[in-house]
Amino acid sequence: MWELVARSLEASTIFLFAALGELIDQRSGVLNVGLEGLMLFGGTAAFITAQTTGSHALGFLAGLTLGGLLGLGHGFFSITLRGDQVVSGMGLWILSFGLTTYLGSPYTGPLGLGRIPSLWGLSPFFPLGVALVAITWLLLFRTGLGLAIRSAGENPAAAEASGIPVTSIRFLCVALGGMLAGLSGATYTLSYNPVWNYNFLMGWGFVSLALVFFSMWNPWILLAGASLFGIMWQLSLSPELILPGVLSRYVWRTVPFAITIPILCIISTPWFRTRWGLAKPEALGRPYAKG
Amino acid sequence: MSPPDLAPTEPILAARGITKRFPGVLALDHVDLEIQAGEIHAVLGQNGAGKTTLMNILFGLLQPDEGALYLREQRIRFRSPHDALARGIGMVHQTRRLVSAHTVLENIALGHPRTRGFLNLRSTRLEVEALGNRYGFTVPLGARVWQLSEGERQWVEILKALYRGAEILILDEPTAALTPPEVKTLLAGLQTLVRDHGVTVLLVTHKLPIVMAVSHRVTVLRSGRVVARLRTADAAEESLVQHMIGRDIAFRTMNRSAEMGRPLLQVEQLSAFNDKGLLALRGVSFSLREGEVLGVAGVTGNGQEELAQVLAGLRPAASGRVRLDGRDVTRLSPLQRWRMGVGYIPAERIEVASIATFSLVENTALNYHFDPAFIRRGLLDNAGLEQLTQRIVTTYNVKAPSQYARAQHLSGGNLQKLILGRVLSRNPRLLIAHLPTQGLDVEAAAFVRATLVEATAEGAAVLLISEDLDEILSLSDWVAPIYEGRFGAIIPRAEAGAETVGAMMAGVGMKEAGVR
Numbered sequence: 001m002w003e004l005v006a007r008s009l010e011a012s013t014i015f016l017f018a019a020l021g022e023l024i025d026q027r028s029g030v031l032n033v034g035l036e037g038l039m040l041f042g043g044t045a046a047f048i049t050a051q052t053t054g055s056h057a058l059g060f061l062a063g064l065t066l067g068g069l070l071g072l073g074h075g076f077f078s079i080t081l082r083g084d085q086v087v088s089g090m091g092l093w094i095l096s097f098g099l100t101t102y103l104g105s106p107y108t109g110p111l112g113l114g115r116i117p118s119l120w121g122l123s124p125f126f127p128l129g130v131a132l133v134a135i136t137w138l139l140l141f142r143t144g145l146g147l148a149i150r151s152a153g154e155n156p157a158a159a160e161a162s163g164i165p166v167t168s169i170r171f172l173c174v175a176l177g178g179m180l181a182g183l184s185g186a187t188y189t190l191s192y193n194p195v196w197n198y199n200f201l202m203g204w205g206f207v208s209l210a211l212v213f214f215s216m217w218n219p220w221i222l223l224a225g226a227s228l229f230g231i232m233w234q235l236s237l238s239p240e241l242i243l244p245g246v247l248s249r250y251v252w253r254t255v256p257f258a259i260t261i262p263i264l265c266i267i268s269t270p271w272f273r274t275r276w277g278l279a280k281p282e283a284l285g286r287p288y289a290k291g
Numbered sequence: 292m293s294p295p296d297l298a299p300t301e302p303i304l305a306a307r308g309i310t311k312r313f314p315g316v317l318a319l320d321h322v323d324l325e326i327q328a329g330e331i332h333a334v335l336g337q338n339g340a341g342k343t344t345l346m347n348i349l350f351g352l353l354q355p356d357e358g359a360l361y362l363r364e365q366r367i368r369f370r371s372p373h374d375a376l377a378r379g380i381g382m383v384h385q386t387r388r389l390v391s392a393h394t395v396l397e398n399i400a401l402g403h404p405r406t407r408g409f410l411n412l413r414s415t416r417l418e419v420e421a422l423g424n425r426y427g428f429t430v431p432l433g434a435r436v437w438q439l440s441e442g443e444r445q446w447v448e449i450l451k452a453l454y455r456g457a458e459i460l461i462l463d464e465p466t467a468a469l470t471p472p473e474v475k476t477l478l479a480g481l482q483t484l485v486r487d488h489g490v491t492v493l494l495v496t497h498k499l500p501i502v503m504a505v506s507h508r509v510t511v512l513r514s515g516r517v518v519a520r521l522r523t524a525d526a527a528e529e530s531l532v533q534h535m536i537g538r539d540i541a542f543r544t545m546n547r548s549a550e551m552g553r554p555l556l557q558v559e560q561l562s563a564f565n566d567k568g569l570l571a572l573r574g575v576s577f578s579l580r581e582g583e584v585l586g587v588a589g590v591t592g593n594g595q596e597e598l599a600q601v602l603a604g605l606r607p608a609a610s611g612r613v614r615l616d617g618r619d620v621t622r623l624s625p626l627q628r629w630r631m632g633v634g635y636i637p638a639e640r641i642e643v644a645s646i647a648t649f650s651l652v653e654n655t656a657l658n659y660h661f662d663p664a665f666i667r668r669g670l671l672d673n674a675g676l677e678q679l680t681q682r683i684v685t686t687y688n689v690k691a692p693s694q695y696a697r698a699q700h701l702s703g704g705n706l707q708k709l710i711l712g713r714v715l716s717r718n719p720r721l722l723i724a725h726l727p728t729q730g731l732d733v734e735a736a737a738f739v740r741a742t743l744v745e746a747t748a749e750g751a752a753v754l755l756i757s758e759d760l761d762e763i764l765s766l767s768d769w770v771a772p773i774y775e776g777r778f779g780a781i782i783p784r785a786e787a788g789a790e791t792v793g794a795m796m797a798g799v800g801m802k803e804a805g806v807r
Contacts, residue, residue, distance in 0.1 A: 144406030151390045151401050158388040160352070162402030162451070163373035271568065282392065 003121060004234065010123040010192050012230025014184050017129060018208035019215070019222055020136055021180025025071075026212055027140060028173035029153035031085045031285040032074050034092030035181055036205020042067040042182030043189040044100040047196045048107055056116060056190055063186030064179045071178015075171045082287035093205075101198040111194035125187050130223065132180075137219040149173060153281035156288040166288055184208070203253075207233070210260040216267060217281065229256045301364055303328040303491055304349070304380070304459055308358035311344055318344045320515045321358070326459070331485055331492045333506035333523070335499070335535055337732050341515040342495045343385065346461050349493070350382040351375040376402070381452025382461040387444050391437040395430055399451045419454055426453065426488065428480060441592075442473035446480075453490075460484070461493045466501060470590050471793050478505050497535075499528055511535055552581030555752045556721055561611035562776075563597040570609065572597040573776035577769075579752040581720065584743070585781070586767030587756045589796050591726075594776035595756045596638065599725045602754065603635035604628045615721065626661060634719030636710060638726040638756075640703060644710045647699035651691055651709060654698050655680045658713050683712035688738070704735025711742055722746055725756045740766060760789055760796075772796045 018035055025032050032038070042063035050059025070092060077088035118124065140146035148169055151159040156166045188204070189196060207229055215222035236252030266272055267280070302325035311319040319341045326332045336342045347353040349360065351369030360367050362378055369375045372382070389398050400406050400415045416432055423429050430446050431439070439447070445465060452460055462481075466474045482505055484490040494506060502509050502523065509526060511519040511534040519534040556579040565571035572594040579585055589595055600606035602613060604625035613621045615631055623631075637643040645654045656676050659665045665672045665679075680694050687708040691701055698706055707727065714722065724743060728736035743766060747753055757763050763770055770787040772779040772795035779795035 143409050144400070144403075147393075147397055147401055147406060147410060151393065154390040154392050155388070158390050158398075159401065161350075161372055161382065161384060161388040163371070163376045163455075164402045165371065165373070282390075 005231075006118075006121045006123070008231040008234040009126045009227065010230075011233050012226045013123060013125040013129045014188050014192060014204060015208045015211055015229050015233075016133070016223065016226040017125075017184035017187060018181045018205060019211040019226060020129075020132055020219065021067075021071075021177035021184070022209060022212045023215065023217060023219065023222060024136065024140075024149070024173050024180075025177035026284055027153045027217060027281055028149045028170045029156060029281055029283040029286065029288070030075065030078055030170055030174055030177075031089065032071070032092075032174065032177060033086055033089035033209060034074065034096070035089075035209050036201055036203070037089075037093035037096030038067050038070050038178055038181035039185035039188070039205045039208075040093075040096040040100045040199070040201055041070055041185065043185030043200065044104045044196070045182070046186030047111060047189040047194075048104065050113060050190055051107060051111055054113065056113065059190050060183065060186050063182040063190075065182070067182015067185065068175045068179040071174040071176070071181070072171065074178070075174035078287065079167055079170050079174070082289065085285050085287070097199060104196055105198060107196050108198070109196065111190065111196070113190075113194070115194075116191045123191060125191060129226075133219045133223045140219070145169075150281070152288075153283055156283055160288075170288075181205075204233075207256050210257060213267075213280075214260045214263050228259075232256050302326055302361070303363060304493075305361040305364075306345065306349060306355075306358065307361065309345065309348060309355045309360075310357035311341075311348065311353065311355050318515050319348075319355070322512070322515070322517055324510055324517070326491060326493055327508070328491055329485060329489055330507040331481065331494055331505050333502040333509040334493065334495045334512060335497065335502050335509055335531060336512035337497055337535055340512040340535075342497075342512055343463055344515075345512070346382065346463050346493070346495055349375070350380060350461060373402075376455050376457070379456055379458040380461065381455055381457025381459070383445065383448040383452060383463065383465060385463040385467060387436075387441075387448065389436045389444060389447060392435065394433055394435055395439070395447050396432040398436060398447060399432075399454055401451075403455060419450065422454055423450060426450075426480075427483060440473075441468045442470070442476065445469070445473075445477065449480075453484075458489070459491045459493065461495070463495045464497070465494070466496065466498060468591065470796065474501070481505060499531060499535075502531070503528060552750055555579055555581050555616065556754075557612075557614040557617075558602075559612045559614075561598070561601060561613065562609040563594075563601045563606055564609055565594075565597055571776050572601065572609075574611065575773075575776070575778055576611075577771065577778070577781055579721070579754065581750045581752055582747050583769065584747055584753040584755055584767045585769045585771060586763035587754065587771050587773050587778075588758070588760055588763045588792055589756075589773035590758060593773050593796075595725065595773060597776075598773075599635065599637070599723050599754075599756055602721075602723050603633065603637075605635075629658070629661075629717075632718070632720035634714040634717060634722045634751075636714055636722070636724045636727055638729065640706055640710065640730075641699065645698045645706060648697055650695040650697060651684070651689075651701075652676050652680045652694050654709065655683060655713050658717060679716065683709060683716055686716075687712035687742070702735075704731045704738075707731060707735065707739060711739060715742065715746055718749070718751075719746075720751055722751050722753045723756070724753060726758065727755070728757070728759065728762060736762075760793060763792070764789060 018039055022032060022035050045066040046059040046063035049062035050056055074088055074092055077083045078085040140150060148159060148164045151164060152166045152169045160166050211222060211225050211229060214225045232252065232255045304326045306322060306324040309319050309322045322345060334342050344353065348355050351372045351374050367378065396412055396416055399419055400410065400412060419432060428446055430443055430450060436444060465477060469477065481492050485492055496502060506523045508522050510517055511531060513535060559576050560574045561572060562570060562574050563572040575598060577585060587595060597606060601608050604623055608621055612619060620628060641647050656671060659676065660671060665675050677694060684691065689705050689708045691705060728739050743753055755766055764787060767784055769781050769783060770792055771781045772792050774796060
């Protein structure tokens with residue numbers, strides 16, 4: 001039983017890293033629907049690097065770096081060129097799908113390195129994720145930079161008029177978001193399931209994206225949501241552990257999405273908005289032009 | 292109030308030879324502006340005169356193509372608002388630049404150099420409170436901005452600029468969305484800031500009474516050029532108007548024949564919710580005859596939008612009844628109402644009344660696509676629509692490069708003429724005109740008003756919703772001041788004085804009558 005929980009929490013961590021990055025992105029007003037693509041790239045880069053050099057650390061570094069660079073690429077299209085953020089994000093995902101399959105196929109198979117040591121069966125990435133949640137919360141709600149980030153996502157014109165460099169803030173956030181997505185991918189290929197296969201994620205990135213909306217852009221709710229989704233996902237792999245024969249894994253796998261959709265419906269109702277205030281960053285997905 | 296030094300002293304802030312071009316437009320043409328320390332300097336001009344562009348340059352939001360800025364005779368360059376703020380220049384924009392989901396305190400702290408690293412909102416709160424006490428005004432620091440009134444939001448922006456250490460305060464059309472009492476408070480507050488605290492105020496407006504009331508000196512802009520630079524005490528209102536519009540346009544009451552036709556519209560106890568689900572229109576009743584104009588006067592956000600939308604069929608009525616020709620139309624769709632002769636000119640010219648990326652012809656078709664006269668074998672009759680558009684363009688004097696120009700490339704005035712023409716060419720019997728002249732220059736506004744008057748001569752009843760009291764008083768047969776979703780009264784024009792109506796718009800008189 002503990003094994004299942006520990007495994008679920010490790011799965012949660014992968015959602016958590018990626019979604020936390022996306023949350024920072026979105027708080028600054030940039031939507032990156034290509035999250036899955038960033039994770040695929042980050043995971044693949046980490047896997048290849050680790051296998052070639054024999055070092056987990058270098059693998060993680062490669063994942064972080066590539067994720068950050070791709071985040072900046074998305075920023076270039078959506079912030080500098082003011083392109084459509086959804087198109088740019090989808091483009092990243094499609095590119096990653098093809099390119100990682102092409103570049104990674106010679107490496108198909110297990111990593112062949114030792115497992116990353118665990119604490120009482122629990123992956124060390126879970127406590128790291130919790131710490132990152134706390135840090136993100138502090139950053140967003142207790143620092144001047146966080147106020148600037150949130151303002152850039154709510155009303156960039158107001159932020160600019162207050163002397164906040166909106167463009168730089170958004171670039172910072174897409175870079176951070178990209179790095180966290182890369183870290184998430186690397187955690188998948190180096191620790192959670194150290195076997196490379198084409199399109200190894202099969203939707204983890206999209207679950208993470210849904211998770212951000214589920215969390216109403218709050219890191220703590222995100223942590224709870226990630227844990228919940230992690231358990232759901234793990235159950236989808238072995239549903240016979242809990243409810244033998246009730247539902248197939250494919251049905252279980254839709255549960256995170258099935259939960260997210262009604263929540264999205266509820267938080268967009270006028271009732272919710274008047275009662276709890278606007279959860280969604282006002283300027284999310286909208287390019288900002290100065291002046 | 293004694294004006295500051297009359298002898299030309301060193302200006303605290305000066306713009307010299309500023310030129311700014313936008314694609315196809317020369318927005319500013321070698322503009323010189325000098326502001327003395329400790330004065331209220333008014334920049335007067337019509338819409339499109341270049342006032343806002345000039346202010347955005349002074350605040351670092353835009354860079355001039357030519358010319359330079361001088362602060363205390365030192366040449367300066369502002370690459371962004373950040374630079375301007377660092378030099379003690381604060382700006383309150385025409386549209387609020389506040390994050391409405393954040394608290395007042397967070398908004399004030401945003402971007403302040405002291406918020407580097409961890410936020411210490413507690414000490415910020417104490418400092419802002421102290422500042423407010425010093426200048427003699429308070430705003431609820433813990434409230435979220437969306438909860439505040441427009442007047443309070445303005446004070447938040449002013450307080451924010453002062454907290455940033457602004458010594459020069461630029462206010463762009465600060466009275467645009469305020470009620471008359473709020474305007475009074477604002478102007479008195481600005482005078483105190485200048486007199487007692489040595490703040491310099493640069494006031495941008497197109498409202499003459501404000502210039503006359505508070506400014507020491509005035510610079511008049513027209514079409515991107517400075518046409519006059521005067522001490523307010525030496526300036527006569529008439530001459531300022533002439534400078535501003537370039538020739539003599541006297542504001543006069545429209546002459547209308549007062550023949551009223553048959554009763555057309557009856558509205559009984561009409562109520563409606565706004566988008567937030569709050570009751571915004573609360574039991575409005577009136578009736579209109581053919582050829583009559585009812586002027587609904589009020590500051591935006593008092594239920595006018597909801598009234599117009601309910602009558603046009605775009606918003607369901609929460610309760611009450613609307614009768615047209617005695618027939619209950621409360622639940623009819625917009626299209627059914629169109630067919631019965633209801634014409635609607637929405638306030639949002641580019642968002643609701645037209646589609647920005649559509650051509651003139653397509654925008655005209657928006658009111659005709661359901662008309663069998665413009666459908667041939669199931670397809671839209673393009674040739675017919677072109678002819679109709681041509682007729683509208685000619686009759687209503689719409690200046691456009693071609694019929695296939697996009698609506699977004701028309702100026703506000705020309706687009707409004709097109710919309711007006713499109714609606715009127717269906718000969719509506721009831722015309723709902725919501726802010727029909729808002730943001731238009733004097734000529735276009737006069738044209739729109741004259742056209743409305745013509746429509747009444749043809750027998751149309753007009754519901755005119757406007758913030759401009761002069762417009763209401765010059766066009767209406769009946770005046771209904773609206774405040775918080777209720778009519779204060781329905782007054783015949785002959786008895787409606789600007790003072791009474793203005794007071795009711797601000798909700799004075801209504802509370803006495805025991806209404807909320």
